[in-house]
Amino acid sequence: MVPLLDGIRVARTGPGRPRRRPEVVIADKAYSHPSTRRAAHGSRGGRPPAFDAELYKQRNVVERCFNRLKQFRDLATRYAKRAAYYQAELTIAAIILWLR
Secondary structure, three states, X not given: XXXXXXXXXXXXXXXXXXXXXXXXXXXXXXXXXXXXXXXXXXXXXXXXXXXXXXXXXXXXXXXXXXXXXXXXXXXXXXXXXXXXXXXXXXXXXXXXXXXX
């Protein structure tokens, strides 16, 4: 999860470089575990997680995307051993789904 969060760039509305921390991250309950929060934010664990019921309802969009990506066998079984190959397969699958 930490490498994923390091890759985030949130564009600013005005001048300046992109922010590295989004306002909100919608994730599975496991990501609010203290060990994960320490890994992402240092030894203190960052802000305590807040729960927004309306925002959580939008999480199904992400879940449906994962379910559509599972139809690609290589992605579902994690056949690619290198991260670059897996990311390339994920990109190709996303393009195919977008074009349908």
